[in-house]
Amino acid sequence: MAKDILRKPGGFMDTFVYKPGQDKGNTHYCPGCGHGILHKLIAEALVDLGVVDRTIMVSPVGCSVFVYYYFATGNIQVAHGRAPAVATGLKRSNPDSIVISYQGDGDLAAIGGNNILHAANRGENITVFFVNNAIYGMTGGQMAPTTLLGQKTMTSPYGRKIENEGYPMKVVELLSTLSAPAYLERTSLDDSKNIAKTRKAVRKAIQCQIDGKGFSLVEVLSMCPSQWKTTPVESKKWIKERMIPYYPLGVKKDVIEERAGYFPPKIDIDDESIKEMLGLKKEKLFRDRAMSDVPEKYRNPQIKIAGFGGQGVLLLGQTLAEAGMRHGWNVSWIPSYGPEMRGGTANCQVNISEGPIGSPVVDFPTILVALNKPSLDKFEETVQPGGVVFYNTSMIDRKPKRNDIEAIGLPFSDIADELGSLKFANMVVVGAVLEKTKLIDMDIVKDALKEVIHNKKFVETNIVAIDRGAKAV
Amino acid sequence: MSKELIKGNEAIIKGALLAGAKCYFGYPITPASEIAHAAAFYFPAIGRTFLQAESEIAAIQMCYGAAGTGVRCLTASSGPGISLKQEGISYSAGSELPIVIADIMRGGPGLGNIAPEQSDYNQVVKGGGHGNYKCLVLAPNCGQEMCDLTILAFDLADKYRTPVYILTDGFIGQMMESVEFPQPLKIDQSHKAEWAIMGNKETKHNLINSIYLEAEELEEHNIKLQRKYAEMEKNEVRFQTYKTEDAEIIVSGYGIVSRVLKSAVDVLRKQGIKAGLMRPITLFPFPKNEYAKFAAKVDNIFVCELSNGQMVDDVRLAVGKAKAKIHFYGRMGGVVPTVAELVEKITEIVKG
Amino acid sequence: MPKIVVQIDHCKGCGLCIDACPQQCIEEDSEVLNKLGYHPAKYKGQGCTGCGFCFYTCPEPDAIIVYKKDEEAK
Structure with missing residues (x-):
């Protein structure tokens, strides 16, 4: 679109109100700095593309940390190198906005290398302008990942060496190996022809985002006369003679045309459906019951369940806890965790209590379920006097030694095997424990099974297993 | 009835969704991963955003x-990941952004292990990153509070425009308990953020920023932050006491330790020792006054942590030169003390 | 006729516009020291074709204005 007059584009603020000091009309950049040129191209593009109000500029650390002084857009200032991650959060939470990350070479290629790589790889629908001037400007002229071989900086005073710092990093080529990015180009600000190409690239990159085509990045070779210790005019020559031969200009990737635009669907779900999806509206069988209905010695049990991994120890505990909750009692379930995991046994601890549960740790159980011999060996001594031990005679060839406890030995594994799988042993135990202790109503525990067993086709067989266990006691 | 048997970690996500959370960004780490699993399951199903970030650093920045x-x-992690998030948390405090962060503590330092410790207290309660800031810290000790305090965390984060932590140990995160959801169930959509940038004309003049180049200006910003923290100290102190009225010794701890201590109090009382439990729910703001009051009344305060003694420093500061003697007992590496063990330690103190 | 206007107190005297002008119709004004402390660029008064190269190579938002009315016909 041809204009009669070229002047400060409307993408800039009228007055740079956030800029400290008297001068609120000029940039903070040094004379001849490429940032200002690129700023102007962006400010113009935002107006011409009609997205000034929708745009959020992300300014991370570097000379361009003060990008927020200039643009008449939403502005967010962020940590060094993290702009692509912040931009991701901005865009994902607010997909209608146009998010532009403006980064220098230290920021993007060094400290933020991981962040840019992954934002590109996810194909975030954001636009990145990457200013490559082969040096750290803001912090005083240190070496960047893009500093050229032999180039002298404050931290490479003898010139960058392959042996010490490796080769200068070619960011757009690197990113072009990824499948997700839509548009990657390297341009330069060294002469008017290349500035015109940069202008086109800036527009294309923003349009790419507007159209929902995904990640776009333009690497702009830019001058830093101050840190290069050259005049602005000499620095243009330096780009042409030194940088461009190493960093060839041009489009490195462009799949904009062949790609359909993607706009995340706006899902509008009413509260009731959300609660449904959260599982907060399930029909469950609840029946309040007084603990006094349970035989005295089995009231408020502290249960430890132990066996080999794979014997369904954790699920057994969860079933009891879920069912106990349905009677209106307080329950807790904790898997073997931390140092307790040593010694070849898996175990879990369950409390079912009419009153509030203090410590959920069951060091001294009133009910012990031992599904294998190591479990009986390890935990028999810890059972409280007067407690009860359910032990699996299919796998344990001895009786409990103590005579101050109640011992109930049943061939849980053999019974399960008859039902078609050793995996049902845990539910055989549930049946036996509940039949013996009268702790939980059978219809409640069967309803609770539907909650704890994720594969619904096994619910029926597990119910049979409970019945068999109950009958076996 | 809206009652469920769920892990503490999952309760955080259900609480967050009821609080109207729109985005979860996280990175896998034991023992916090179930939080990410639940978020990955529920968030996209109801049109909200779940994204596994490339790093803990990125996850908190996405929240930013x-x-x-x-x-x-919100985001969630455990010690090693929280250390990495400190950069973003400092920036969030500086830019005054409300973010909820859950820290399900594990054993350290370094890789440590995945067993429950409480050794992140200092890095969470004392600021943790660079700069003069503090985060509000809530310390749940049961599944129900994992849900309820998460909902509260969002309200407080918005109220004060500040990052808020849910700080607990792996034990509380991994444990399943019954959680009752608030009745009537409602999903909070009411919060407003007039200061935010939403990509439109109305909000584009807002600025999210933590740079203040001029020394006086930055000092002013810092003073404003300190006023905010003072406001929190005035309004947001939360704690719970158990049988403290006639107590001759106060025992204190947070997270799983407070549960073991509560059982210990019952055992001690049966043995004729009048113990009472003081359990902070907010670690910042710390219930200083409450400890000071107890310290004026009793001879001994017993503090137990799964650490080398981090919260106990705050107890000592709160108590100052009051008459009570502060005793510390810590277990590390993931060892959770038994009720009997604590009863013995406390009895030793009382019997002198 | 097309012309450029240099807003003197916005110019940092970097010389990029002088170098970029194909008509060589911009020069440094060594007579003037502006508020920023630079010798600003100055339009020689004739020769401008309104190509806009100076505008786009100028790093300052408000230092150069190009009036290219006559260029429009092309």
Whole structure:
């Protein structure tokens, strides 16, 4: 679109109100700095593309940390190198906005290398302008990942060496190996022809985002006369003679045309459906019951369940806890965790209590379920006097030694095997424990099974297993 | 009835969704991963955002971005990941962004292990990153509070425009308990963020920023932050006591330790020792006054932590030169003390 | 006729516009020291074709204005 007059584009603020000091009309950049040129191209593009109000500029650390002084857009200032991650959060939470990350070479290629790589790889629908001037400007002229071989900086005073710092990093080529990015180009600000190409690239990159085509990045070779210790005019020559031969200009990737635009669907779900999806509206069988209905010695049990991994120890505990909750009692379930995991046994601890549960740790159980011999060996001594031990005679060839406890030995594994799988042993135990202790109503525990067993086709067989266990006691 | 048997970690996500959280950004780490699993399951199903970030550093920065647009968002991790997030948390405190962060503590230092410790207290309660800031810290000790305090965390984060932590140990995160959801169930959509940048004309003049170049200006910003923290100290102190009225010794701890201590109090009372439990729910603001009151009344305060003694420093500061003697007992590496063990330690103190 | 206007107190005297002008119709004004402390660029008064190269190579938002009315016909 041809204009009669070229002047400060409307993408800039009228007055740079956030800029400290008297001068609120000029940039903070040094004379001849490429940032200002690129700023102007962006400010113009935002107006011409009609997205000034929708745009959020992300300014991370570097000379361009003060990008927020200039643009008449939403502005967010962020940590060094993290702009692509912040931009991701901005865009994902607010997909209608146009998010532009403006980064220098230290920021993007060094400290933020991981962040840019992954934002590109996810194909975030954001636009990145990457200013490559082969040096750290803001912090005083240190070496960047893009500093050229032999180039002298404050931290490479003898010139960058392959042996010490490796080769200068070619960011757009690197990113072009990824499948997700839509548009990657390297341009330069060294002469008017290349500035015109940069202008086109800036527009294309923003349009790419507007159209929902995904990640776009333009690497702009830019001058830093101050840190290069050259005049602005000499620095243009330096780009042409030194940088461009190493960093060839041009489009490195462009799949904009062949790609359909993607706009995340706006899902509008009413509260009731959300609660449904959260599982907060399930029909469950609840029946309040007084603990006094349970035989005295089995009231408020502290249960430890132990066996080999794979014997369904954790699920057994969860079933009891879920069912106990349905009677209106307080329950807790904790898997073997931390140092307790040593010694070849898996175990879990369950409390079912009419009153509030203090410590959920069951060091001294009133009910012990031992599904294998190591479990009986390890935990028999810890059972409280007067407690009860359910032990699996299919796998344990001895009786409990103590005579101050109640011992109930049943061939849980053999019974399960008859039902078609050793995996049902845990539910055989549930049946036996509940039949013996009268702790939980059978219809409640069967309803609770539907909650704890994720594969619904096994619910029926597990119910049979409970019945068999109950009958076996 | 809206009652469920769920892990503490999952309760955080259900609480967050009821609080109207729109985005979750996280990175896998034991023992916090179930939080990410639940978020990955529920968030996209109801049109909200779940994204596994490339790093803990990125996850908190994604929250920085999302919070900047005014939506409620959260992340979760454990010690090693929280250390990495400190950069973003400092920036969020500086830019005054409301973000909820859950820290399900594990054993350290370094890789440590995945067993429950409480050794992140200092890095969470004392600021943790660079700069003069503090985060509000809530310390749940049961599944129900994992849900309830998460909902509260979002309200407080918005109220004070500040990052808020849910700080607990792996034990509480991994444990399943019954959680009752608030009745009537409602999903909070009411919060407003007039300061946010939403990509429109109305909000584009807002600025999210933590740079203040001029020394006086930055000092002013810092003073404003300190006023905010003072406000929190005035309004947001939360704690719970158990049988403290006639107590001759106060025992204190948070997270799983407070549960073991509560049982110990019952055992001690049966043995004729009048013990009472003081359990802080907010670690910042710390219930200083309450400890000071107890310290004037009793001879001994017993503090137990799964650490080398981090919260106990705050107890000592709160108590100052009051008459009570502060006793510390810590277990590390993931060892959770038994009720009997604590009863013995406390009895030793009382019997002198 | 097309012309450029240099807003003197916005110019940092970097010389990029002088170098970029194909008509060589911009020069440094060594007579003037502006508020920023630079010798600003100055339009020689004739020769401008309104190509806009100076505008786009100028790093300052408000230092150069190009009036290219006559260029429009092309």
